[in-house]
Amino acid sequence: MKTAGKPSTINYQLSTNRQFVWRIVDFIVAGIFIYAGALKAIDPVQFASDIDNYKILPWPVSVALAFYLPWLEILCALGLVFRFLYRGALSILTASIVVFTLATIAAKVRGLDITCGCFGHASQHWSFPAHLITNLAILAGLLLLSFKAISGNRPQNAL
């Protein structure tokens, strides 16, 4: 007698598909940060100038961040890809995008005509709404992954 798929088999298939979709989101977000980090790591001089344009931090701090932040982004993005220190990587990337978004808004409010430097020279001529929408889209992706990481560890949501 032919039987339809067993409930456990169907559930397993659904779970696998969901995991696959989440992994794609992981790779997309990680890809964005690896690309953005690499562009900035290649030209830290320009990135230091971009940070300085926000007129928030003293120059030596801008230089230190210009050397440090791109590598932090790249390593955290690799953490998402290889699921190494996953939650920590998500937290750091979320914090960094929140800080950059707030700094961009603050700069706009203060009337500063700035380059966010988020994607190196590629973002040089982006408008303020373009910066904001990009940052918010990335933030949405990170929050989704964070939500999944937290809820995925609960036994009742094991699927």
Next chain:
Amino acid sequence: MAALALLPAAGEAIYFRDKISWRSAIAPSEMVTVEQARGWDDTAIWVDARPDDEFASDHVPGAISLNEDRWNELLPQFLAVWAPGKKIIVYCSSLSCNASREVAHRLRKEAQLSDVFVLEGGWEAWLKKNR
């Protein structure tokens, strides 16, 4: 992970040590000291990036005013004096001011001029060494 990122960052800081200054936003290769500028003598043009009132009160002898407030008006006047091969020394009030850096940047980008330098310490440094 945060600690791990320090390693490549430190390596990069060492690699780029000649291209970026920790003290000032201007690359060491784009800066000039008062002593060096003195050596250039007639081969250099002095550009005062400070506001009009500060330029009017005093400035480096022979300097031309070129500030961002009246950029479009003053740039043609500067270009009339400039000649190929001349070095351009831009200065503003002191070490902490940004005007000279901005004007130097615009001269390179917008006027496509090379040999544009920023005076280390600005007008304050020049005063100390010359008066």
